[in-house]
Amino acid sequence: MTTLTFPSSPNSGDKYNAPNGVVYTYTDGKWVGSTSGSSSLPTQSGNTGKYLTTNGSITSWTTVSASPSGSNTQIQFNDNGSFGGNGNLTFNKTTGQVHIGATTSSAITDGYNGALVLEGGIGAKGNIHMLHGIVHNQLYVGNNAGLTSFVNPTLIIKDTGVNYLQAAVINANSNASADWVAYGDNGDDTLAWADMGFAGSTFNDANYTITKPNDGYFFVQGGQDNTGWIGGNLVLATGASGAGHDIIFATGGFLSANEVFRISNANKALEFTGSAKITTNGNTWTFDNNGNLTLPANTFAINYANGQQVPLSGGGGTSLPSDAAGYLHNNGSGTLSWNTNTVNAGSPSYSGVWILSSRPNSAWSSYSLTGTIKQIFTQGGSANDLTVGSQTVYGSQLNSGDKIAVINDSAIHTNSYYGILIEFPSSPNLGDTFAVPIVCPTVLVNAGSFVVGKEYTIVNQGSTTNWSAIGATSTYPGSTFTATGVGSGDGTATTVIGVTKLIFKPASGQRAIISNQGGMGATSLTIGTGGSGIADYIDLVSGFGGQPITWVYAGVISSVPTWYQMFF
Secondary structure (H helix, E strand, O other): OOOOOOOOOOOOOOEEEOOOOOEEEEEOOEEEEEOOOOOOOOOOOOOOOOEEEEOOOOEEEEOOOOOOOOOOOEOOEEEOOEEEOEOOEEEEOOOOEEEEOOOOOOOOOOOOOOOOOOOOOOOOOOOOOOOOOOOOOOEEEOOOOOOOOOOOOOEEEOOOOOOOOOOOOOOOOOOOEEEEEEEOOOOOOOOOEEEEEEEOOOOOOOOOOOOOOOOEEEEEEOEEEOOEEEOOOOOOOOOOOOOOOOEEEEOOOOOHHHEEEEEEOOOOEEEEOOOEEEEEOOEEEEEOOOOOEEOOOOOEEEEOOOOOEEEEOOOOOOEOOOOOOOEEEEOOOOOEEEEOOOOOOOOOOOOOEEEHHHOOHHHOEEEEEEEEEEEOOOOOOOOOOEEEEEEEEEEEEOOOOOOOEEEOOOOOEOOEOOOEEEEOOOOOOOOOEEEEOEEOOEEEEEOOOOOOOOEEEEEEOOOOOOHHHHOOOOOOOOOEEEOOOOOOOOOEEEEEOOOOEEEEEOOOOOEEEEOOOOOOOOOOEEEEOOOOEOEEEEEOOOOHHHOOEEEEEEEEEOOEEEEEEEOO
């Protein structure tokens, strides 16, 4: 069917050439068409809304109608050349909503899947509501959020001209929490995550009792791989760029005045803004702004690894004196002072005290001993000389004029309980004397708990312990033995907490002579240059280390620098 459109304001005599070759002339208010000049148009009156049609020879007005496809509200579309309608594409003129139904695509992997594909993007002045949203590459929120140079952003939120920018997560359940959670590749709800969140106003979760209502928190949960547990650390660190690099802790507000302390990068120290307090079980230690330490008001004790205690009285808020070299002395009346000359009243002057538990590994020298180490004092019977090869021992060399006391309360070096070695001064003066009293805290061990290879001193024989079966040659209290088994029964023995041997070694080119004095179990012998051993030792497990072993330099004798040893 061909539709003809004539000029709207013709003049009499105007002609119109139709596409079908018919020539129409406007005469007496109507168009007359003719291929031969004899045909005329049908009258227009009464034919409103109709279309002019011809079959090639007859021209007439015809009513044209077309029924929409599908059901009411379904939007029409070209369905293979015909009108089509479908329930997945509808328009509700009352609500103004266009509805697009679900897609049949089974995998939505890129922007060309889904029920609606918009290659040119989407612009919306109103809200966009959705139950689920999937963004396959990046999601940008805010003005010019996409204009960034980050390497792998998945979400960027950006705005300008505001005092602060928020990304808010809110849980309306008062007994729950709102959380931002980051997961590892092996993470789930139980493992391998870090959680930053805020608890509701009535929060009460039996799995997180450390968190109270309206508390903020940051949690880390480690994970697992095929080797077992991994990770779980909470790392707080500052980078190399920037001006300060400190980690700052504040309480009670968000002003600079609320800073309590910081971990200083420049000083590698924990720095408090005011006095620092440490409280344990109600007892408070306080460091004031001048660096003085105020002791707790309660009597307290220094605890050793074996559970023994050395009481330190005079609490009551006693303050340490100003910093000085020496040893802290308590007069028993609450006054503490630094004593630079003596350890206790009436004792000889000492230039140093070695407390093994307070010295780091770096404080000691390492010695490798090969040869015979002679035992110089025994409980009875033959001396137990030691033959060693490349035996590592830790200790230190004294200087001329040094005196020394040793508190043997731990390993001298990490995991090294073999012995503490004292090397004689290399350039002594005639008459130089040094003594080595040694304090050895002990621990009581029940039979059944002995450690094979460790030395013990019998305290209580008991009635059911077979001492000879575990290496003892005597069962009398005070007898020392090296355990060959763990033992059993009701007997008990002690062993020292720290190292088991006090070793003396002359400096290179020197010798030391030990004389038998009154049958005290000592052996006359020489160690060092020309001697029968490279060093000598005292067995500390037997209890002899408490005697002030004294050495005197006698000068060069027979061309060899010579030391003599006295027991008292």
